[in-house]
Amino acid sequence: MSGDETAAIDAFEQLGLTSYEAKVFIALHRLSAGTARDVADITDVPRSQVYSVAESLEDRGLLEVQQSNPIRYRPVSVEEARETLRSQFEREQERAFEYVEAVESEPEGEETQENIWTVRGRDRVDDRSVDILSQAEHRIVFGTRLPELVTPSIERTLAERAAAGVSVSVVSGRDAVREQFAAVDGVTIERPPAHRTDDQRSGRIVIADDDSILLSVRGGEDGETAIWSSGSLFASVLIQLIEASDEMAVE
Structure with a gap:
């Protein structure tokens, strides 16, 4: 043969x-x-x-x-x-x-599964960030200390959600990041709390409404790694904890 x-x-x-x-x-x-x-x-x-x-x-x-x-x-x-x-x-x-x-559509009883996911690599983290931001209906908090993590797709999505009436806050201790949004209507620019110290591994944080969150760190073979959750009790509780401790800002 x-x-x-x-x-x-x-x-x-x-x-x-x-x-x-x-x-x-x-x-x-x-x-x-x-x-x-x-x-x-x-x-x-x-x-x-x-x-x-x-x-x-x-x-x-x-x-x-x-x-x-x-x-x-x-x-x-x-x-x-x-x-x-x-x-x-x-x-x-x-x-x-x-x-x-x-x-897939069948209910799984009364048990709630908490979906916590990990994404690795800057491009994938960026895509997931855009996906979470684009689904926000009420408010957004986006924080980073690195201007390069405010990619064109992130910047465009934040501007689009602000124009749609979503409350958008950008938090950063870096002038370069804040200047990117200085002329964007509807975007509030904030500084992190004074007590925060510089963390060289911090990447970005994305909060959408009260039940979607992404947190990333820099470093390792993948360059950037993030955990994220959306529509879960875990996300809601973590957002409350972060906001209560002023950790939402990335210095």
Whole structure:
């Protein structure tokens, strides 16, 4: 068996055929038509197995059977087979994901799962920050000591939410950060409490409404790592603790 044929069989298996089904289907295209003996002569599929495999392929709509003696088999055209497998794959995909969606929407009793997630890498942290900010409906607090963490997407999202009527506060001890928002309507600029000391590992903090939060630190192989939670009791309690202790600001 050539490498190309092995790869083709592997591909057919990914489409839902068994190894024997793929081998018989390929063999029949090589023969144009043939008996179980003909197929067995050019494949490693035992003749006794060819009959059941051919029956399965017929059920799939991939070959036709001639009721002769001996029985002969003819494969459907390549285009017809391609369309048949594509339709079957799409139906199975739809059925699979319909079930997943149904399971996803089912309530899990009265237990509440606290979702606390970790993201690593500056770009991913930035994407998650934008996602949390963009969903804020009432208020936002964004804090960082590093101007480079106020990316264009962060700056744009804060300005858009402010324009939409969301209360937006930017907290930083750095002039460069505060100056980025000096001319943005609706954004309140604040300094951190005087008692805060400079923390060289601090990254950024994002608070959206009263139930979404992201906290990041700089350093390590990933450059920036954050934990975040949204719509959870954990997020609500952590926000209250941070605000009560003046930790919302990043010096």
